Amino acid sequence: METDSFIEQVLISEPEIQTKVKELGNQITQDYQGKELRVVGILRGAFIFMADLIRNIHLPLSIDFMSISSYEGEIESNGVVRILKDLDKPINGQHVLVVEDIIDTGLTWKHLKEVLSTRSPASLRICALLNKPERRLVSQLDLDYLGFEIPNYFVVGYGLDFDEKYRNFPFIFVLKSEYYDQSVR
Numbered sequence: 001m002e003t004d005s006f007i008e009q010v011l012i013s014e015p016e017i018q019t020k021v022k023e024l025g026n027q028i029t030q031d032y033q034g035k036e037l038r039v040v041g042i043l044r045g046a047f048i049f050m051a052d053l054i055r056n057i058h059l060p061l062s063i064d065f066m067s068i069s070s071y072e073g074e075i076e077s078n079g080v081v082r083i084l085k086d087l088d089k090p091i092n093g094q095h096v097l098v099v100e101d102i103i104d105t106g107l108t109w110k111h112l113k114e115v116l117s118t119r120s121p122a123s124l125r126i127c128a129l130l131n132k133p134e135r136r137l138v139s140q141l142d143l144d145y146l147g148f149e150i151p152n153y154f155v156v157g158y159g160l161d162f163d164e165k166y167r168n169f170p171f172i173f174v175l176k177s178e179y180y181d182q183s184v185r
């Protein structure tokens with residue numbers, strides 16, 4: 001299939017992403033000097049961003065993953081997300097940095113933050129590649145590290161999917177409307 005046939009607009013190019021990931025990695029490296037990090041990726045959307053990000057963090061670190069239910073209707077109705085796969089290791093006393101692909105309504109991070117806080121980490125911060133503030137349903141959500149603010153488009157690529165596809169593209173783009181069905185999101 002011709003790539004051009006389904007891309008409406010490339011929103012963030014590969015070099016733009018790579019430059020930003022380096023900046024974020026440098027900032028995190030500075031901020032956590034002398035500390036050890038536990039980097040927690042939220043599956044599946046964050047896996048590519050996390051892989052690039054940790055190669056730009058020059059600190060001792062370990063990784064773990066969590067998977068959260070993505071039934072949007074359910075999430076939006078009560079603000080509670082379901083943990084499909086929990087962390088493998090405890091995080092008490094650890095400096096935890098959660099890595100997310102995108103903060104949209106904010107409900108996932110709000111809930112996850114509450115859940116992880118109860119486990120007594122030494123610190124708990126988030127690094128999200130993308131932020132869609134127009135869709136926010138949670139007020140006063142602190143985002144520690146942020147790549148790009150984007151308008152209210154549904155975007156794919158660089159780990160983000162629509163119906164599990166397009167994660168393998170090295171840039172972030174908007175799908176043409178004929179490839180995009182609101183109901184399957």
Ligand code: IMP
Nearest residue numbers: 045103104105106107108153154155160
């Ligand atoms: P929220 O902040 O709780 O609304 O949810 C964030 C999650 O919704 C992300 O981790 C993505 O899995 C998904 N999501 C939100 N917006 C987009 C998008 O534009 N493209 C792909 N996935 C998205």
Ligand code: MG
Nearest residue numbers: 045070160161
């Ligand atoms: Mg998804």
